[in-house]
Amino acid sequence: MLAPGIRYNYESWFSNDRAAADATRMRFPSAYASNGEFLAIKRSLQGFQGGELVMNLPPPPQRCPPSPYERACLIAWHFKTHKIKGHITILDHKPAITPIGPGYRAAFDELYKDYITYVPNAHVQEVDPFNKRIRTAAGDQRFDHAILMAPHKAGELAWLAGTVTNGSDGWADVDEVTMQVKGDERTFVIGDAIRAVSPLPFRYYPKSAHVANRLGRIVAYQISERLAGRAPEKRLPDNLCYMVVNGSPGQALNVQFDYDFDAEGRVRQVQRDYNERTPALFRDDFRWADFMFAELFGGIAPPVLPRPAYRA
Numbered sequence: 001m002l003a004p005g006i007r008y009n010y011e012s013w014f015s016n017d018r019a020a021a022d023a024t025r026m027r028f029p030s031a032y033a034s035n036g037e038f039l040a041i042k043r044s045l046q047g048f049q050g051g052e053l054v055m056n057l058p059p060p061p062q063r064c065p066p067s068p069y070e071r072a073c074l075i076a077w078h079f080k081t082h083k084i085k086g087h088i089t090i091l092d093h094k095p096a097i098t099p100i101g102p103g104y105r106a107a108f109d110e111l112y113k114d115y116i117t118y119v120p121n122a123h124v125q126e127v128d129p130f131n132k133r134i135r136t137a138a139g140d141q142r143f144d145h146a147i148l149m150a151p152h153k154a155g156e157l158a159w160l161a162g163t164v165t166n167g168s169d170g171w172a173d174v175d176e177v178t179m180q181v182k183g184d185e186r187t188f189v190i191g192d193a194i195r196a197v198s199p200l201p202f203r204y205y206p207k208s209a210h211v212a213n214r215l216g217r218i219v220a221y222q223i224s225e226r227l228a229g230r231a232p233e234k235r236l237p238d239n240l241c242y243m244v245v246n247g248s249p250g251q252a253l254n255v256q257f258d259y260d261f262d263a264e265g266r267v268r269q270v271q272r273d274y275n276e277r278t279p280a281l282f283r284d285d286f287r288w289a290d291f292m293f294a295e296l297f298g299g300i301a302p303p304v305l306p307r308p309a310y311r312a
C-alpha cells in the first residue's frame, strides 16, 4: 500500500526554467508537502517587518482545500496581534472561496478587514521570483514576500511505481472504491495521491489527512477479509475538517463530508459547511486531533470521533 502524498508541479509555471523554479521554491515556498518548508515559512514570518504578502491557491484538486484561507487568517491574526503593518493578498484560481465560503468571508471582513484582500479568478499566468511579481488573469501583483503554491500532482513515488497513467491526470490510477491500482490488484494507493473517484462535479475526495486515514483503514479491512476468504463489502470514507480563523479568542469553522452510492453506482458526496466561527469548534479541533493521534499511534482513543451537530 502506497501513500506517497503530493509533489509540486512547478513545470506548469516555468516549463524548463530551472533557475526560476528553484528560486521560487527556495525563497517563496508553500510548505504543502512534508519537508523543511514549514520551518522556512515560520522563520520568514517571524522576520517579516511589514509590507505586501501574496498567497496563491492553485487550480483544484489541491491538498487540503480550505487550509490556505485558514493560513491567511492566522497570519493576519499574527500581524494584528503584533501590530505588524502587513497586508495579505489571496490570489485564488477559483471563482469564489470554497469550502466554507461565508464563514471565511465573515472572518476576512469582520476580523481582518485591513489585513486581507481576497481576489477570485486569479489564474496564475507568470511568476517572477527575482523581481517579486506575479501576473494573473485578475491582474498583476508586486510583493515583498510570498507563499507561492504551484499546482499539485501525485507524489514522486506514485510516478516511479508506474501508477500514474495517461488517463489519470497526474494522479495515481486506482479503482475508485477499492483503491487497487488499475492492472495490479495487489497494490493499493491511498491518500492525496489518488485520482478522481467520481464523475459527479466534486470528482475528488478532499485531499485531507482524515480521508487518507479512512482509506488506509478501508484497505486494511479489504486485505484482512480477503485473507479470511471472504468478499469485502464496499466501504467509503468520510471527511471532517476544522479550520482555525482566530487565535484570541480561539475560534474555528468546520466542514463535513459523507459519501454513498447513487442509483447509478457513482460515489456521491454530501457536504455540510459549518460557517459560524465558534470557540466550541476550536476545542473540537483539538479533540479531533487527539482522537486521530490516539487511534493512529496506539493510545487510548475516545470511544467516538467527535463530530459537531450541523446547523443549517
Ligand SMILES: Cc1cc2nc3c(=O)[nH]c(=O)nc-3n(C[C@H](O)[C@H](O)[C@H](O)COP(=O)(O)OP(=O)(O)OC[C@H]3O[C@@H](n4cnc5c(N)ncnc54)[C@H](O)[C@@H]3O)c2cc1C
Binding pocket: 003, 004, 005, 006, 031, 032, 033, 034, 063, 064, 067, 071, 155, 156, 157, 190, 191, 192, 193, 207, 208, 209, 210, 211, 212, 240, 241, 242
Ligand atoms: C497547511 C496544511 C493544513 C492541513 N490541515 C489539515 C487538516 O486540518 N485536516 C486534515 O485532515 N488534513 C489537513 N491537511 C492535509 C494533510 O496533511 C494531507 O492530506 C495528508 O498528509 C495526506 O496524507 P498522505 O499520506 O497522502 O501524504 P503525506 O502525509 O504527504 O505522506 C506521504 C509520505 O510519503 C513520504 N514519501 C514520499 N516519497 C517517498 C519515497 N520515495 N520514499 C520514502 N518516503 C516517501 C513523504 O516524505 C511523506 O512522509 C493539511 C495540509 C496542509 C499542508
